[in-house]
Amino acid sequence: MIKTGIIGSGAMGTGIAQVAATAGHPVLLYDNNPDALSRARQSLENVMKRLVEKGKLETESAEGILQRIEYVNNLYACKDIGLAIEAIVEDLEIKKGVFEQLEDVVSEGCILASNTSSLSIASIAAACKKPERVLGIHFFNPAPLMKLVEIIPAIQTEPEVLAQSLGLIRSWGKTAVVAKDTPGFIVNRVARPFYGEALRILEEGLADAPTIDWAMTELGGFRMGPFTLMDYIGHDVNYTVTETVFQSFFFDPRYKPAFTQKRLVEAGYLGRKSGRGFYDYHHGAPNPEPRQDKKLGSQIVWRIVVMLINEAADALYWNIASRNDIELAMTHGVNYPKGLLRWADESGIAHCVETLDRLYDEYREDRYRCSPLLRKLAREGRGFFS
DSSP states (O other): OOOEEEEOOSHHHHHHHHHHHHTTOOEEEEOSOHHHHHHHHHHHHHHHHHHHHTTSSOHHHHHHHHHTEEEESOGGGGTTOSEEEEOOOSOHHHHHHHHHHHHHHSOTTOEEEEOOSSSOHHHHHTTSSOGGGEEEEEEOSSTTTOOEEEEEEOTTOOHHHHHHHHHHHHHTTOEEEEOOSSTTTTHHHHTHHHHHHHHHHHHTTSSOHHHHHHIIIIITOOSSOHHHHHHHHOHHHHHHHHHHHHHHTTSOGGGOOOHHHHHHHHHTOOBGGGTBSSSBOSTTOOOOOOOOOHHHHHHHHHHHHHHHHHHHHHHHHTTSSOHHHHHHIIIIISOOSSOHHHHHHHHOHHHHHHHHHHHHHHHOOGGGOOOHHHHHHHHHTOOTTO
16 A cells, blocks of 8 residues: 655645545645644544444444554655645645655655646646656545546656556545646636626626526536535635636636625635625524526526536537546536536537527627537537437
């Protein structure tokens, strides 16, 4: 079993440590903050206790998982690890500094991975003397529960490092997909319209947040509506990802952030964690009821879904990932009710193109430009799976 080092003991790092230890690997959980390590240890002990109480783990198994995790605040303790996964703050310069330090500590054969959700893997790898052993291994929160892991090779990454990492992550019981090193990878790129188009509909005054959330869950089949989900994720996090993707794509209008969400961040209305976002989470606080108009709701669902389909089609067109990996990413990474490319086939490719062209004609914004692949398939009378 490969000894795995997790750099950063926040919620994500702690979750990844649990995944690796559950798969039988010895784990070093590193943080330079002893208090953070203490919180991580307590958190993992509480998780194991709950799993035993619910009958999901035997006491012996839970104890074994905890015993395989060692908590360290000295980076040099990681000198014998075979895989390092960095899970610290989403700041490129800080990450590059950590990778420079790591490379001086670990063996030459150690794989160095970043759990970044949207930053350039090539830039991180460039900080290393051996960039060919660096890649992205992006887990989703909470790591023990979410099946999907995006594996992102940089242009410097050796094929053998990619193959080894894929095999290892799959042996941990995860669904691993390969994504090109472009902003947002698969999920955080393709999912942007789920938030962005919902915000656009809100800003236009076509429907309020509860109505849009009701439409997407009750009529669209999504587990959470976009506003409930943004409140759950935290607007500081969600807005930052949108802004990062927008800037990284050279300010492509398709990924343009919304002033409405920016103002929430500026006001400190970050969602559940602050007690207020699009909804008020204080005890007894009233929240507006949705307008349960099925005709309006269906229009809302289709407008958001067709934008998601367009993004998925473009991800395939630009070879960001394979057709099947895009489908897996969206169903396993963000729990969409069905794969977006399959959804396009079921709805009719021509219908997708007509809707996007209508939106483009109405707004005259590149935000609504139709993917060349959708247009080509419509012209040829084909689907993604036929």
